[in-house]
Amino acid sequence: MTDAATPSAPAQKKNIFSLLEIDTRLLGMIGAFAVLSIGFDLITDGRFLTPRNIFNLTIQTVSVAIMATGMVFIIVTRHIDLSVGSLLATCSAIMAMTQTVLTPDMLGLGLNHPLTAPIAIVIGLVAGTAIGAFHGWLVGYLTIPAFIVTLGGLLVWRNVAWYLTNGQTIGPLDETFLLFGGINGTLGVTWSWIVGIVATVIAIAALFNARRGKLAHDFPVKPLWAEAMLGTIIAVVILGFVALLNAYEVPTPRLERMFEARGEVMPEGYTAGYGVPYSVLILLVVAVVMTLIARRTRLGRYIFATGGNPDAAELSGINTRLLTVKVFAIMGALCAVSAVVASARLSFHSNDIGTLDELRVIAAAVIGGTALSGGIGTIHGAILGALIMQSLQSGMAMVGVDAPFQNIVVGAVLVFAVLVDIIYRRRTGAA
């Protein structure tokens, strides 16, 4: 910090975290996650923190995490969406019917045609966005409370999904479509490294760019060593994550079958890692896009302004009604994306897909620091929230906690997390 900016500021109070401009709340969440992971790892004799389990944990988290990013915008604008699980089911049903009935029979493309998956996904996305926009119109223009609209939606879309499929489980799904489910579609070791390195370079370039922007206007900047440290942390996290996913090796029998399918014989001692699943890649892309929207676009600025003070937003000439439609449309689109991942992971569409997801998604957003009073929330927080919830759930399953106790603990943790958040905010004086 330069002297001009902090003439009498209490410089001695600045610790290393504020110097790095890392949110202490985020740090707390990372700490909680670390404690949780290490705890489970000790109890399970080292079975929790294995590449295999981390891989599974990651792909299990993706569906809820994608929707949680959308829920951040919904909650930030002081609304709620209780229909995301049902909406996911409807999108999943529409896509399942598209690829099992529409494209093979009605369009005559046959099974596993290369166009099947893209057609199904586009139709699903359009449906999800349209339904979300419709919710937003009911909330924004007809001024029905979002709680009621989406409570109705919870029932309606669950049963629209049922009606569309006659209650049947629809499967198997298209082979290309299944690539987005997780273990059936991964980048492989080499491409995972390439993606990891590219991501690291982009992240560091963004850091550098932000610094240059500040310097250009003579704003105070972090000391160079702090900047370098932040860059190093980012690089270690990204590349470490890639290394972990790469370390999960494809089982030998499966590799043998893959070679057989190509009419080859597997060389002795051949191994291959799974690498980054496509579904995780989708989540990362969603996370980056949503973060950009939140921080760097007018839409995002208006979302947060409306959440902070709806009257001020309106008086500033922001069309808050249309904004509501947009926010719910984004949520709907993300439900469709999650529907792709969720049904592809199961490899079929089932009637109960996404059941109770609305609660997981809201919990992830709230644990991730989104304030129900509006105006505050981050995308990365919500994703971390989803990861913590999923770790808790699968960790307990691994330890052998009975199913009712698992849910009791998850429910209690949600309430406790919000309490901690309230205390934290009161202490720091942030809203």
Next chain:
Amino acid sequence: MATGTNKGTPLVEMRDISIAFGGVQAVDHVTVDLYPGEVVGLLGHNGAGKSTLIKCLSGAYQQDSGEIFVNGEKATINNPRDARGYNIETIYQTLALADNLDAASNLFLGRELTTPFGFVDDSKMEAETRKIMGRLNSNFRKFNVPVSALSGGQRQSVAISRAVYFNARILIMDEPTAALGPQETQMVAELIDELKRQGLGIFLIDHDVHQVKRLCDRASVMKNGQLVGTVNVDDVTEDDLLAMIILGKKPEELAA
């Protein structure tokens, strides 16, 4: 009606404005005007209709009947954006700031500066904010915290800087000093004088008669949605103004 010393075309003329909510006639055929370089006080009790009247000008409400003229031309103001198109800026009683955003985001809310790629240009906006704040309130330092962390006076200077930055010609101030201490009130008063010298027209809504006497050139008094009258503040006493507010009678009627 007192016409004051102003000649020529008024900056704003609100002619025969009426607006009703349900069965309540909030504003009842009221006519007010404002000339360049002039401060017109709008006085009245709570619920007298002064805020409602002025919200027709700022675009927050739409009048049921009556017309608004800006520089002698008929103006159509359907929303706050329209009002801004006529260089009408409003500083609301509630300040209309988004508490969770920083000063720069609030200053540019609804009119963000963007980079060529369409992203908001936070650095540029902060730089502009620093510039304008340097002029209005050079003690202002809190650029990177949410405005909820600012004092009343600091928040007020953010609100005022917004109006000044976008070259307001017509400024509406709704009790700008209500939440401020004496020193900050003095700062706002000096600012109003400065803006007046620059030729802006200012509508000042207030119910502090003393304040109106000090800051305004003319005062329009409202009671129960109707205009009691408009007077030159130098021609009347504070008691006269109070009588207008409380009894709804003009000084000459009282004298008679």
